[in-house]
Amino acid sequence: MAKQYKTLGEEIWKNRVETISAELFIFTYGSLVTQLVKDYEDYDQVNAHLEKMGYNIGVRLIEDFLARSGWGRCTDFRETMEVVSKIGFKMFLNITPTVTHWSADSKACSLILDENPLNDFVELPPEAQHKLWYSNALCGVLRGALEMVQMQVEAKFTSCVLRGDDISEIQVKFVRHLQEEVPDPDD
Amino acid sequence: MILSLYIVNKAGGLIYQRDFNEGLNRMSSNDYLILAGTFHSIHAITSRISPTGHSDGLELLEAETFKLHCFQTVTGTKFLLVTDPVHHNVESALKRIYDMYSDYVMKNPFYTPEMPIRLELFDTHLLRAIRTL
Amino acid sequence: MSITSAINLFRQLTVDESQVAHQGQPHVVNETCLDLLLIEMVQVLRTSVAETSFAVPHGGLPPSDSLELPQSSESTTARSNEEQERATELLYYKVERVGFRIGQRLAERYAKDRPRFTDTLDIVKFICKDIWIKLFHKQVDNLKTNHRGVYILQDNKFRWLLRMSGSEGVAHATQQAAPYLWFPCGVIRGILANLGVDSTVSVKETNLPQCAFQIKINRAV
Numbered sequence: 001m002a003k004q005y006k007t008l009g010e011e012i013w014k015n016r017v018e019t020i021s022a023e024l025f026i027f028t029y030g031s032l033v034t035q036l037v038k039d040y041e042d043y044d045q046v047n048a049h050l051e052k053m054g055y056n057i058g059v060r061l062i063e064d065f066l067a068r069s070g071w072g073r074c075t076d077f078r079e080t081m082e083v084v085s086k087i088g089f090k091m092f093l094n095i096t097p098t099v100t101h102w103s104a105d106s107k108a109c110s111l112i113l114d115e116n117p118l119n120d121f122v123e124l125p126p127e128a129q130h131k132l133w134y135s136n137a138l139c140g141v142l143r144g145a146l147e148m149v150q151m152q153v154e155a156k157f158t159s160c161v162l163r164g165d166d167i168s169e170i171q172v173k174f175v176r177h178l179q180e181e182v183p184d185p186d187d
Numbered sequence: 188m189i190l191s192l193y194i195v196n197k198a199g200g201l202i203y204q205r206d207f208n209e210g211l212n213r214m215s216s217n218d219y220l221i222l223a224g225t226f227h228s229i230h231a232i233t234s235r236i237s238p239t240g241h242s243d244g245l246e247l248l249e250a251e252t253f254k255l256h257c258f259q260t261v262t263g264t265k266f267l268l269v270t271d272p273v274h275h276n277v278e279s280a281l282k283r284i285y286d287m288y289s290d291y292v293m294k295n296p297f298y299t300p301e302m303p304i305r306l307e308l309f310d311t312h313l314l315r316a317i318r319t320l
Numbered sequence: 321m322s323i324t325s326a327i328n329l330f331r332q333l334t335v336d337e338s339q340v341a342h343q344g345q346p347h348v349v350n351e352t353c354l355d356l357l358l359i360e361m362v363q364v365l366r367t368s369v370a371e372t373s374f375a376v377p378h379g380g381l382p383p384s385d386s387l388e389l390p391q392s393s394e395s396t397t398a399r400s401n402e403e404q405e406r407a408t409e410l411l412y413y414k415v416e417r418v419g420f421r422i423g424q425r426l427a428e429r430y431a432k433d434r435p436r437f438t439d440t441l442d443i444v445k446f447i448c449k450d451i452w453i454k455l456f457h458k459q460v461d462n463l464k465t466n467h468r469g470v471y472i473l474q475d476n477k478f479r480w481l482l483r484m485s486g487s488e489g490v491a492h493a494t495q496q497a498a499p500y501l502w503f504p505c506g507v508i509r510g511i512l513a514n515l516g517v518d519s520t521v522s523v524k525e526t527n528l529p530q531c532a533f534q535i536k537i538n539r540a541v
Contacts, residue, residue: 019348021454023429024422028354031421032361035414039368053364057356059300060293064352066261067289070282073261092350117349148262294352294483296359297496305487 005082008069009090016068017091022117029118033134043131050133054140055147062145065091073149077174078106080151084142085111093117097170110158113168124162133157139170150178189280189317190253190269193219194288196301197263199227203304207317226267230257260285276320283316358480362415362499369410374403415499416506423510430454431515440537443515444471447508455479469537472524473508480504481529494526501531508533 036046065071069087074080081099090096097111118135133139139155146153152175159165190211194203201223206213214222226245234244248255249272256268258281266284268277291309292298298306430450437443448460452475462474480500486493501523509521517537524534 018351020351020354022347022349023426024455025349025354025357027422027425028357028361028418031418032357032364034421035365035418036368039372039414049364049367053360056360056363060356060359061352062262063260063264063285063289063293067282067285071261092353094349117347120347150263291483291485294355294359295485296362296500297484297486297493306485307487307489307493308483308485 005086009087050136051140054137055144058141058144062148108173111170188271193267195265365414415502419503419506420510423507424514427511427514471535474532478531
């Protein structure tokens with residue numbers, strides 16, 4: 001099964017995606033983070049705003065994902081995360097994080113980002129190293145995109161190479177399925 | 188022949204309606220809203236009454252003078268395409284429309300998700316695509 | 321945290337260029353990533369203006385819960401108009417700054433392997449051609465100059481405007497698009513600054529998706 005996602009992800013990346021120089025994207029993100037750090041002078045707030053921004057991106061990005069990949073509904077959270085990694089991350093950032101550390105009830109797992117283009121060129125100043133989750137927007141994108149397909153999740157970084165950790169890891173927890181809104185017939 | 192397109196948001200609100208041919212019968216804008224809401228409810232019911240497991244609900248409504256094709260995206264947005272009874276190739280038309288929606292609606296900074304779509308570029312591109320189909 | 325260390329964050333962002341050589345392949349991402357980032361960047365900076373610049377009363381005004389007579393609606397409007405203008409100005413400043421930093425870094429990356437620039441025109445041409453191709457896969461359509469330090473760069477299909485539209489005509493949409501154009505203005509100014517040219521960059525005119533940027537040289541190399 002996993003192989004099928006990988007093949008599709010690669011096919012989409014090769015044939016159905018318009019690309020731009022990663023530098024411009026990476027620099028833009030970095031410059032924006034810098035601006036937010038200056039504005040708020042508080043890393044917790046910056047983390048929160050990056051996540052919120054990511055959420056808003058996710059809400060829009062999911063339609064592009066679905067339209068371009070032609071992917072339908074996933075059967076469960078496990079399949080969803082495989083698709084997120086091998087098709088989603090692949091078609092937008094050209095990376096495929098490893099999905100691992102599944103909990104016994106299959107409701108939580110981790111994405112290990114062996115590569116993360118956002119991190120390229122970046123080195124955090126010492127005082128930011130314990131507080132800033134530089135790529136926190138990615139967590140927001142996951143939350144926003146999955147919420148749009150009726151899956152409420154919590155996503156957070158638990159380690160990041162920019163902080164001196166060995167790996168960058170996003171923990172994703174499935175919270176619940178959101179019901180589609182059905183209007184009250186008496187309305 | 189493709190006659191009209193409706194886009195219905197997740198909550199059953201009509202956010203887009205457009206005819207592609209001159210001289211089609213029009214309803215009042217209120218009737219369009221009611222139609223969209225009603226369709227939304229019926230769609231929800233049809234996806235639940237499936238006796239043999241999960242169903243994506245109503246996909247095609249056939250009448251003597253027209254067909255109404257419904258494509259619901261995984262996010263819950265519905266594209267309703269009204270065609271003449273013999274029209275085929277609906278799937279590729281819907282695919283094109285979804286592409287344009289993701290490009291010219293969702294990637295437009297002035298558009299707020301779930302709100303009515305009043306975007307000239309989307310109209311232009313849609314019209315051009317429908318004509319060439 | 322102090323401002324200086326915030327600036328430092330950016331300085332250090334430039335450090336290690338060697339990381340980028342990903343198996344010698346030019347590193348690319350899906351264009352949509354940038355499209356959506358630009359949309360939300362303006363939003364998040366707008367929030368930042370509201371939260372960080374207007375949260376506390378400035379200019380030594382008394383706290384609002386001190387005795388205050390109800391104001392006539394006229395003066396309230398006047399004040400909110402003034403605040404509106406100030407907010408727009410601050411948003412402009414922030415968006416332009418974000419672009420400026422990127423311009424500086426783009427110049428660093430793309431200008432280092434080429435022969436030295438002979439004059440300002442040479443640098444402007446470098447922007448119109450090399451930089452534009454890197455960023456937008458095309459050249460600037462038209463470059464004009466009065467030979468006294470003013471350059472007009474016209475792009476007839478500016479990539480970042482291609483998907484912008486509204487319902488009230490091109491003129492209105494163009495007006496709405498303004499904040500998104502302060503960003504490329506900043507990028508252009510940043511590139512020039514990094515190459516030793518002090519300039520003022522503004523949008524000369526737009527008519528979606530066409531856009532003309534005006535560069536006014538304040539001090540040449």
